[in-house]
Every structure is written in C-alpha cells, then in structure tokens.
Amino acid sequence: MDKNRRLLLAVRALGILGAAVLFVAKDPYVSLMEALTVHDTVYGDTYRDVKLTPFRIRLPDPVGPPLLQSVPGTTASYRLFITGDSYLPENRGHEPFVRLLSTALREPVFFASITPSDPACLFRDEAPGSEAGRGRVVVVERAERYVSQFAAMQPCRPIVAPPQGARLVAEKLFQQLFEQDTEERLRYFLLNSVFTAPLVEAWNTQLYLRFGILPDLSPVVSKDPPYLFARLETDPALATSFYTAHDDALIAKIADGLERTARTLRTDYGAELIFVPIPNKFTLYHGLVRNDRYDDYLPRLYKELGRRGIHYVDLYRPFMASKESVYWPTDTHWNGHGVALALDAVVRAVQDARKR
Amino acid sequence: MLFNSLHFLVFFSIVLAAYYSVAHRFRWMLLLLASCYFYMVFIPKYILILFALILIDYTAGLLIEGSAGTRRRTMLVVSLVANIGMLAFYKYFNFLNDNLTALLSMLHLANPATDLNILLPIGLSFHTFQSMSYTIEVYRGNQRAERHLGFYAVYVLFFPQLVAGPIERPQNLLHQFRQEAFFDYARVTDGLKLMLWGFFKKVVIADRLTVLVDRVYSAPGAHNGSELALATYFFAFQIYCDFSGYSDIAIGAAQTLGIGLMNNFNRPYFSKNVSEFWKRWHISLSTWFKDYLYIPLGGNRTGRARWCFNLFVTFLVSGLWHGANWTYLLWGAIHGSYLIFAIATRDFRERIARWTRLESHPELRKLFQVFVTFHLVAFAWIAFRARSISDAVLVVRRIFDFAAWRAPADLGLGRGEIVLALASIAFMEAVHLLERRRNIRHMLKDKPAAVRGLVYAGMILSILFFGKFTSHSFIYFQF
Numbered sequence: 042m043d044k045n046r047r048l049l050l051a052v053r054a055l056g057i058l059g060a061a062v063l064f065v066a067k068d069p070y071v072s073l074m075e076a077l078t079v080h081d082t083v084y085g086d087t088y089r090d091v092k093l094t095p096f097r098i099r100l101p102d103p104v105g106p107p108l109l110q111s112v113p114g115t116t117a118s119y120r121l122f123i124t125g126d127s128y129l130p131e132n133r134g135h136e137p138f139v140r141l142l143s144t145a146l147r148e149p150v151f152f153a154s155i156t157p158s159d160p161a162c163l164f165r166d167e168a169p170g171s172e173a174g175r176g177r178v179v180v181v182e183r184a185e186r187y188v189s190q191f192a193a194m195q196p197c198r199p200i201v202a203p204p205q206g207a208r209l210v211a212e213k214l215f216q217q218l219f220e221q222d223t224e225e226r227l228r229y230f231l232l233n234s235v236f237t238a239p240l241v242e243a244w245n246t247q248l249y250l251r252f253g254i255l256p257d258l259s260p261v262v263s264k265d266p267p268y269l270f271a272r273l274e275t276d277p278a279l280a281t282s283f284y285t286a287h288d289d290a291l292i293a294k295i296a297d298g299l300e301r302t303a304r305t306l307r308t309d310y311g312a313e314l315i316f317v318p319i320p321n322k323f324t325l326y327h328g329l330v331r332n333d334r335y336d337d338y339l340p341r342l343y344k345e346l347g348r349r350g351i352h353y354v355d356l357y358r359p360f361m362a363s364k365e366s367v368y369w370p371t372d373t374h375w376n377g378h379g380v381a382l383a384l385d386a387v388v389r390a391v392q393d394a395r396k397r
Numbered sequence: 398m399l400f401n402s403l404h405f406l407v408f409f410s411i412v413l414a415a416y417y418s419v420a421h422r423f424r425w426m427l428l429l430l431a432s433c434y435f436y437m438v439f440i441p442k443y444i445l446i447l448f449a450l451i452l453i454d455y456t457a458g459l460l461i462e463g464s465a466g467t468r469r470r471t472m473l474v475v476s477l478v479a480n481i482g483m484l485a486f487y488k489y490f491n492f493l494n495d496n497l498t499a500l501l502s503m504l505h506l507a508n509p510a511t512d513l514n515i516l517l518p519i520g521l522s523f524h525t526f527q528s529m530s531y532t533i534e535v536y537r538g539n540q541r542a543e544r545h546l547g548f549y550a551v552y553v554l555f556f557p558q559l560v561a562g563p564i565e566r567p568q569n570l571l572h573q574f575r576q577e578a579f580f581d582y583a584r585v586t587d588g589l590k591l592m593l594w595g596f597f598k599k600v601v602i603a604d605r606l607t608v609l610v611d612r613v614y615s616a617p618g619a620h621n622g623s624e625l626a627l628a629t630y631f632f633a634f635q636i637y638c639d640f641s642g643y644s645d646i647a648i649g650a651a652q653t654l655g656i657g658l659m660n661n662f663n664r665p666y667f668s669k670n671v672s673e674f675w676k677r678w679h680i681s682l683s684t685w686f687k688d689y690l691y692i693p694l695g696g697n698r699t700g701r702a703r704w705c706f707n708l709f710v711t712f713l714v715s716g717l718w719h720g721a722n723w724t725y726l727l728w729g730a731i732h733g734s735y736l737i738f739a740i741a742t743r744d745f746r747e748r749i750a751r752w753t754r755l756e757s758h759p760e761l762r763k764l765f766q767v768f769v770t771f772h773l774v775a776f777a778w779i780a781f782r783a784r785s786i787s788d789a790v791l792v793v794r795r796i797f798d799f800a801a802w803r804a805p806a807d808l809g810l811g812r813g814e815i816v817l818a819l820a821s822i823a824f825m826e827a828v829h830l831l832e833r834r835r836n837i838r839h840m841l842k843d844k845p846a847a848v849r850g851l852v853y854a855g856m857i858l859s860i861l862f863f864g865k866f867t868s869h870s871f872i873y874f875q876f
Contacts, residue, residue, distance in 0.1 A: 044582045049417060052585070056414020059407040218434070219441045227403040248862070 065234075066226040067217050074226070078233040116164055119151035121391065122312070124160050125182030138380050145388045160314065161305045162197035169309035177312035178391050181302075184373075185321045185339060186273055186281035192294035194302070263329035269371045270330065274323035283323045287338035296345045303351050313394045316346065317354040317387060319375075322368040325360055352394050354386045398438045400646045401599050401866075408435065409650060412556075416654055421577040425547050428574070428654075432554035436519075439560075443518040446483060447554060453479045454528045455549045458535045462542035469536060476532040480525040487517050492721030520560030522718055524553055526685055531567045533689060540567045548574050555656070557647040561640070563661040563681035570656070578655020588652030590838050593856050595645030600864035602821045603639035605814060606631045608865075610782070612809035617788050622795045623802040629792070632782050633775045634822050637666065640679070664829045666774070669766035671735040674774055682718070686711050705740065709733040719781070724789060728780040735773055817863060 042050075065073045116122070123139060143150045153163055160181045183191070231237050248254045261270040277284040303314040318339060327333055339357040346353045359382050360367050367379030375383065398404045412431045419427055437444050457476035461469050491512045498508040531552070534540035543549040552571050558564075613620050613628035620628070644661040651658045661680050668674035675683045687696075694707040709730070716729020739746075749755075755762040776793075783789035795801065810818070828837055841849050 045580060048582050048585060049580050052410075052580075053414045053418060055410040056412075056418075059410035059414075063407050063411070215441075219437050223404045223438070224398075224402050227407060231403060244861075252862075254862070 062227070062230060063223075066230045067220075067223060074230065077235055078230070078238075116151060116167060119149060120177050121146065121148055122151045122153075122163055122177065122179045123182065124153055124163060124179070125317070138384065141380065141384050142387060145384065146391060158197050159194040159305075160302050161310070164306075164310045164312075165197050167310060176395055177310065178315060178394050179306055179312045180315045180317060180387060180391065181299075182317040182319060184319050185324060188295060188318050188342070189280065189285075189287065189291060191298040191302075192291060194298050261323075261330055263326075266329070267370060268322075268326060268329055268368075270323045270326075271373050273373075274321045275330075283321060283327060283335065284333070286336050287341070289341070292338070292342055292345050295342065296349055296351070299346065299351050300349050313352060313397075315352040315354060315387070315390050315394055317356065317383070317390075318342065319383075320357045320360050322373060324357075325367070352390060354383075354390045356383055356386060359386065398435060400643060401596065401604075404438070413653055417580045425545075425551050425574055428551050428556070429547060429554060432551065432556040432559060435556040436554065436559060439519045440516060446518055446521075447524065450480060450483060450525065450528055451546075451550050451553050454532055454553075455543070455546055457532050458542035458549075459544070461532065461535050473532055473536045477529055480529050484521055484525050487515060487521055489717075489721045523562050523564055524559060526564050526682075527558075528553055530564070530685060530689065531571075534567050540571070543567075543571055555651070557650040557654075557656075558658055561643050561647070562679075563644060563647065563659050564685050565658060565681065569659060573656050576655075581655075584655065585653045587838055588649040588654075590853070591649030591652065592646045593649075593853070593860075595642040595647075595649060596860055596864075597821075597856055598638040598642035598645065598825065600860055600866065602818065602825065603635050603642060604865035605810070605818050605821070605863075606635035606638070609808045609810045609815075609818075610635055614782050614784070614788075614792075617783070617792050617795070620795070621801055621803050621805075622798050624805045624808060625792050626796045627805055627808070629775055629779055629782075629796070631818070633666070633771070633778050636778065636781075637662070638825070664832065666771050666826075667767055667829065668770050668774075669763060670739060670770055671732065671773060672739060674770060675732070682715070686715050690714060701740070705737045708736050708740075712736070723786050724780050724783050727786060727789065728777055731777040731780060735777075821863070 065077060068074055121142075123142070139150050139152050151163075160179055163179065232241055261272075261275045262268065263270075273279060273281045274283055276282050279285070299314070299316055306312040306314050320339060323330075324335060324339075327335070339355075343353055343355050343357075360379065363378065363382060365378045367375055367382060369376045398408065408431070412427070415427055416424060433444055436447065454476050457472045460472045461476075464472065494508065494510055494512055497510070501508045531540065531543075531549075535542050543552070548571065551574050552565075552567065553559075555570070610628050610632045613624055614632070617625060641662040648658045648660070659681055663677040663680065665674050665677040668677055691707055691711040694710065695703055696707060697704045699707070710733075712729040712733030713726060714729070716725040716727070716732075719725045719728070750762060755765065779792050779796075780786075780789045783792055808815075831837055831840070841852060844852075
C-alpha cells in the first residue's frame with residue numbers, strides 16, 4: 042500500500058473516531074457518556090488526573106445501586122429531598138451518603154442534582170400549595186467554593202426528558218449541535234472515558250514524578266502528609282478560591298437568596314430548607330501548604346443565616362476539630378469519616394426541623 | 398470554535414475525512430455545512446448576518462457585471478454600504494455613542510441614544526473586508542462575478558480563514574473551490590506540519606506570555622518600569638505568536654483540503670524599517686488597505702504632503718479597523734507617523750549611515766536597523782495593548798523613568814515559566830533565521846526519516862508538556 046493510501050486510510054479512521062467521540066460526548070441524555078466513563082462526577086477527580094504512588098489508596102467497592110432520582114413529577118411521594126453534588130451516590134466508592142441518610146431516618150430520599158439552579162426547582166412540576174403541611178425537608182448541600190452562587194441563583198434548567206414530536210426533536214438537535222458546552226464535554230470524555238482515563242492518569246503521573254508538573258486542576262501539593270489541592274480552591278485569581286474575600290455585602294446577598302428560596306419552599310411546597318455548606322479541603326488543610334489567613338466566611342454566613350431563621354448545618358467546626366482527615370488526600374470529595382460527621386449533623390438537623 | 402480546542406481537533410478530523418470521501422461535486426456543500434457549523438458554534442443566530450451579506454454581495458456582483466455606468470457604481474456602493482454599515486453598527490455604534498455623549502455633556506446636553514447591548518459577531522471585520530474585495534474586484538473588471546451562490550458562500554464562509562483571516566482575494570480563492578484536489582501525501586502532511594507549528598506558537602508561547610501581559614497591563618499603576626517594559630516586549634511576541642499561529646493553522650488546514658491561502662506573516666520582527674514591517678505583518682490586511690484605500694487616495698503618486706496625508710489616513714483607518722477605542726487610533730497614528738518621519742528623514746539617515754561608516758558594514762547596519770525597528774514597533778504596541786490612552790501614557794512614563802526601575806516581581810509567571818517562554822521565543826526566532834533561505838519544512842524533507850521523526854515528535858511533546866490549555870481565545874478574534 043503506498044503512502045497516499047495509508048495516510049488516507051488513517052485520516053478516514055481518525056474522522057470516524059472523531060465522529061464517534063463527538064456523538065458520545067454530545068449524547069443529550071448523558072447515558073452513553075456515563076456508560077463509558079470511569080467517573081460519574083461532573084468535574085472528574087483530582088485523583089483521576091494524577092495518581093501518585095504515595096497517594097494511592099485502595100478504594101472500597103461502591104455499595105448498592107444508585108439512588109439517583111431525576112424523574113419529573115414524582116416529588117409528591119417523598120418527604121425528604123437532597124440537592125447538591127457531594128452527595129452523589131457513587132461518590133468515590135464510599136457508602137453513599139444518600140443511602141446512609143435514608144437508613145438513619147428510615148425513609149426514602151429523593152435526590153436530584155439541579156445545581157446551580159434555585160432549589161425550589163425540585164418542585165417545578167407541582168402546583169404550589171398542593172403539598173402544604175406535609176413536613177417535608179429539603180437539604181441543600183453546596184461546596185463552600187460555590188456558595189456565592191446563591192447570591193444570584195439561576196432559573197430552573199429543564200430536566201432532560203425524551204423528545205416528543207418532530208419540532209421538539211429538531212429543537213433538541215439544534216441545541217445539542219450548538220450548545221456551548223461541547224468543549225467541556227469533550228474534555229470530560231478525554232479525562233474520564235474508559236479508553237483514555239488510564240492514559241491520562243499515567244501521563245499526568247509521570248509528568249509529576251519526573252518533572253514536578255501537575256495538571257492545571259491540581260497545582261498545589263503538600264509533601265508531608267501528601268495532599269493535593271485543586272486549583273479551584275487555591276488559585277487567588279479564581280472566585281472559587283480560599284483567597285476570595287466574602288465581605289458582609291456578599292454574605293447578605295447569599296442569605297437573601299437562601300431566604301427567598303426558604304420562603305418559596307415553605308409557602309408553596311410545604312418544605313423546610315436546611316442549608317449545608319461543605320467546607321473546602323483547602324479551607325480545612327491550607328496550613329499544610331501555607332499558613333494564610335482565612336476570612337472566616339463560613340462562621341459569618343452561619344451567623345447571618347441564624348439571624349434570619351434559616352436552618353443550616355455547621356460542618357466547619359466539627360470538620361476543623363476532627364483529628365482524622367475528612368477528605369481523601371488526592372480528591373476534592375469527603376472520605377468515610379467526613380461522610381459520618383456530616384451524616385450525624387444532617388440527621389439531627391432534619392429531626393430538629395421536623396419538630397419545629 | 399477555537400482552533401486550540403478539542404472541539405476543533407474532532408471537527409477538523411471529521412471534515413478532512415469526509416472531504417476526501419465525497420465526490421468532488423459535493424465538496425462545496427460539505428465545506429459550506431462545515432463552515433456554517435464552525436461559525437454557529439460561537440453564536441448560532443449570527444450566521445444570519447453572514448447569509449444576508451452573502452446574498453447582498455452575490456447579487457451585487459452579478460448586477461455590477463451585467464450593468465454599466467451609474468448602475469454599476471450604485472451596486473458597488475450598495476455592497477460597500479451594507480458591509481461597512483454592518484461593521485459600523487456592531488463594532489462602532491457604542492464607541493461613537495459614548496464619544497457623542499461625552500461631547501454633548503461638554504455642551505450640557507444629554508444624549509438620547511443609549512448604548513446597544515449586543516455582542517460583536519466574531520470575525521466580522523475579516524469577512525466583510527473579504528466580501529468587499531470581491532465586489533470591488535468585480536467592479537474593476539479583475540474578477541468575473543460568481544454565478545454559483547454555493548461557491549460564493551463558501552468563499553465568504555470558508556472556515557479556516559473565516560474568523561481571523563488571511564483576508565483573501567477572489568482571484569486567489571474563488572476558483573480553487575472548483576478545482577478538484579486529490580489526496581496528496583506531501584501536501585496534506587505539509588499542511589499538518591504547518592498547523593503543528595501554529596499550535597506550538599499559540600499554546601506554548603502566546604498563551605504562556607498572556608498570563609504575564611494580562612496581569613501587568615490590567616493594572617499598570619501597580620508595576621514599575623522594568624515590569625512594564627518586560628510585559629511590552631512579551632506582548633510583542635504574544636501578539637505575533639497568537640496571530641501568526643492562528644494564520645499558520647488556518648493556512649495549514651486549508652492546505653490539507655487542497656486550498657492555498659496567502660501567506661499572512663513573513664518574519665516581521667526581522668524588518669529593517671517600519672515600511673518593510675508592514676509588508677511582513679498581517680500582509681492580507683495591509684495589502685487590502687493599500688489596494689482599496691491608499692492607492693485610490695493617490696498613494697505615493699502625488700506631492701509629498703498629499704502622500705504623507707494618504708499614509709496617515711490609511712493607518713488611522715487601519716487602527717480603527719482593529720477596534721473601537723482611541724488606543725487603536727493612537728496605534729495607527731503612531732505607525733503613520735513613523736512612515737512619514739521615515740520619508741522626511743530618508744536623506745538625513747543616509748548621510749548618518751555614511752558618516753558613521755555603517756554603510757560599509759551592511760550586516761551591522763542591518764542588525765542595527767532590525768533592532769531599532771523592533772523597538773519602534775514594540776513602543777507602538779503599548780498603545781495597542783493598553784486599556785485606555787491614560788494607561789498607555791502611564792506605561793510609557795514608567796518605562797522611561799529608569800530611576801524607578803526595580804527587579805521584576807509578582808508577574809504571574811514563575812522564573813521557570815519565564816525562562817521557558819524566553820527559550821521558546823529564541824527557538825522560534827532561530828527557526829525564522831534558518832528560513833531566510835528556505836522554508837524549514839522543505840529543509841526537513843531532505844533529512845533522514847529519523848531526524849524528521851525526532852523533530853516532529855519533539856514538537857508534539859513540547860506542545861503536550863509545555864502547552865497552556867486553559868482555553869485562551871485568539872487576540873484577533875475580537876476584531
């Protein structure tokens with residue numbers, strides 16, 4: 042076979058591969074992507090990006106089937122709801138928080154990840170006022186680095202549903218073709234697909250071991266004990282970082298957003314809001330890298346929420362006080378100990394909210 | 398979509414494979430669909446603007462060719478007004494309105510018009526100029542009007558050069574879509590190598606330098622002269638690598654599809670004077686202004702005063718083309734002034750060269766001229782990069798306040814990164830030096846396969862190792 046034919050074959054093969062990757066990455070129902078990835082989290086994991094020898098931790102196998110619920114119109118049969126991302130059922134292989142909570146309170150839990158939309162979007166398919174007085178509780182979890190989003194919550198995003206009719210199919214197709222998130226989806230696929238994740242992991246690991254280069258997601262590492270911290274939390278240029286000041290005006294805006302949501306949930310859907318901000322890993326353990334001053338944002342937020350009568354769970358104090366690490370060393374998510382501490386606090390908060 | 402993105406890599410691999418799999422008579426449709434998709438990924442509805450301009454210019458071209466006298470001219474004017482009008486509306490309305498507001502407020506009057514909340518369609522400045530060159534060339538009789546709407550649409554929308562050039566001429570580009578391009582190993586691989594070089598310049602050099610430049614120029618008051626000088630030098634290379642990198646990717650991508658685009662850069666920082674710089678920098682734009690503005694104004698075939706006026710106006714307009722800000726006008730004015738000064742002092746400079754004996758040392762003289770020209774251009778880049786005239790003035794004052802210079806610190810780039818940036822620039826300029834006599838890709842063709850493999854693998858690895866992949870768009874996309 043001459044050079045021309047060989048290269049032409051290679052070009053065609055690459056084209057077909059590219060089309061396949063694009064199809065999987067742009068799959069509107071995400072099911073194909075889920076089936077082919079080694080992660081279920083939207084970000085991919087720090088751990089996945091760099092698997093370092095000193096950090097390698099044997100993870101327990103995931104327990105039980107997922108409790109993910111995102112079927113529209115079924116909220117009426119539940120009394121306990123969770124929305125957020127750190128509660129994801131398959132999160133890092135530990136006992137799913139949602140299952141533990143369900144077991145502790147002896148009731149089913151409705152979970153839907155609708156962030157960064159308004160938590161009231163959970164009930165978008167219910168008529169307001171139809172479920173008053175049912176003693177419902179909505180636990181809203183948010184990582185500390187994203188809490189400021191409550192200052193300006195986004196409107197409800199559509200829950201993915203099968204298209205109906207030619208027009209809807211055409212609209213869906215148009216949306217999928219030109220949605221702005223193609224690059225993010227392709228990047229996620231590259232980092233997390235079963236085909237490429239081992240290669241990416243090996244590449245990034247060798248980059249770090251040989252040259253000390255960490256990928257952009259994880260630019261900071263403490264040596265002893267060995268911990269990785271994500272750029273999201275450590276880069277002073279990013280609004281999500283530990284270094285971003287949360288002044289009183291911002292705290293008030295966040296509290297305003299939560300107060301509005303709490304009021305909507307109570308009056309329209311008979312539900313009590315419990316807000317659970319999760320302290321960032323760098324907030325808790327920045328001392329391993331540098332002893333930089335923290336602006337006490339979470340305690341000030343708790344105080345403001347308490348003043349307005351909004352239920353919240355203080356995880357900052359128990360996490361800070363814990364002698365045992367609450368995070369995986371190479372991950373942005375809690376470990377089993379973090380889950381246990383949070384579970385204890387949330388169970389008590391739900392029971393208290395119901396008593397009132 | 399950006400060239401430096403996974404989306405483009407996937408898109409391009411699909412388009413390239415499909416291009417050489419469909420029959421030649423369907424290729425224009427494929428290119429048209431691909432180009433529409435490429436553009437619509439930015440903001441889908443803005444494709445309607447291009448469709449409107451395509452229809453207007455296509456029709457105008459046919460009517461110009463089929464008419465005579467006043468009607469011909471009228472059709473040309475319609476085309477120019479449509480294109481310039483679109484450009485003025487989207488790009489300059491708010492700038493003009495803000496200046497009108499400022500002027501009226503000086504007279505204690507209020508401006509009833511408010512700023513428009515619209516996004517500039519990406520690449521508007523480029524494809525409108527390309528469209529205008531078509532109707533002008535048809536009017537001048539240098540180009541036959543295109544009868545096939547599809548081919549004309551591909552001429553305007555051709556994705557490699559749609560959003561940031563090179564700004565092509567119809568004589569060069571239009572007929573190529575009719576010629577069947579057979580898959581050729583040498584041509585395709587050469588195109589891919591050119592794209593590789595473009596990616597190197599963009600993600601290894603330009604996107605690395607942007608961290609420091611953005612940090613310093615976003616707050617010039619917080620930096621001393623040495624930091625501002627360093628940022629200015631880095632910006633000179635950032636904008637070159639960014640824009641020439643884009644052009645290389647565009648030209649390389651087109652080449653793989655069998656389409657030849659014009660060269661847009663020719664080692665501009667090796668120019669011996671500013672006039673030569675403009676023959677080597679953004680060649681497609683400078684020749685556009687030369688052919689359609691400078692020469693119609695009279696060019697240099699007039700008296701000296703008028704010649705200088707023609708030059709100055711051309712560069713003012715060129716500055717304005719780059720953006721709706723007084724800083725771009727200032728940048729254009731600086732370059733116009735350079736050229737006028739060069740004209741006015743030509744004899745004097747020749748005398749100085751004779752007196753200093755530089756004339757008898759041509760290599761030394763050339764080195765001196767390149768050094769001076771680079772610094773003149775770098776000085777002008779201050780106005781181009783600064784956010785405002787006052788920022789530009791501040792930067793200049795601090796750079797020339799040598800007494801206040803301190804060692805650079807806190808520039809957003811660690812020492813290792815700065816060393817890497819300098820080494821990459823040195824490597825790039827070394828390649829440019831080698832290319833004085835012959836294109837380096839052609840030089841490599843004669844080398845053994847092992848050497849070629851090493852070079853290409855090294856380039857790919859350096860992009861993977863040292864590339865910055867945090868999605869910085871190309872500077873010239875904003876124009």
